Amino acid sequence: QVQLVESGGGLVQAGGSLRVSCAASGRYYAAAWFRQAPGKEREFVAAIDWSGGSTYYSDSAKGRFTISRDNAKNTVYLQMNSLKPEDTAVYYCAARGIARGLGNTEYDYWGQGTQVTVSS
Numbered sequence: 456q457v458q459l460v461e462s463g464g465g466l467v468q469a470g471g472s473l474r475v476s477c478a479a480s481g482r483y484y485a486a487a488w489f490r491q492a493p494g495k496e497r498e499f500v501a502a503i504d505w506s507g508g509s510t511y512y513s514d515s516a517k518g519r520f521t522i523s524r525d526n527a528k529n530t531v532y533l534q535m536n537s538l539k540p541e542d543t544a545v546y547y548c549a550a551r552g553i554a555r556g557l558g559n560t561e562y563d564y565w566g567q568g569t570q571v572t573v574s575s
Contacts, residue, residue, distance in 0.1 A: 459564060464569030473538065479529045487549045488502075519535065549565050
């Protein structure tokens with residue numbers, strides 16, 4: 456099994472930046488970030504694989520967000536730039552132990568989430 460712990464959320468003004476982190480215990484093939492805003496369904500943001508570092512982004516994340524990983528630390532990051540109030544959400548880290556294409560957004564393990572709030 457994989458356990459995930461997110462950190463780095465907080466309050467930021469529109470146009471600012473934040474980096475959230477996901478510390479993982481256990482081995483996984485791919486990790487991803489999702490987010491859920493109040494009253495909205497959880498949505499996929501970005502994914503990265505363990506070995507090659509290939510990435511996959513949602514349309515809303517492309518050009519503003521960057522997912523990366525540090526294999527030595529077993530940690531995945533999401534760098535968020537040019538933040539907008541619409542980005543306000545709980546950001547969740549996810550992982551899976553089954554090899555799937557990054558375009559497949561099905562994940563098996565989830566963290567508790569970290570709150571990101573973007574003010575106007």
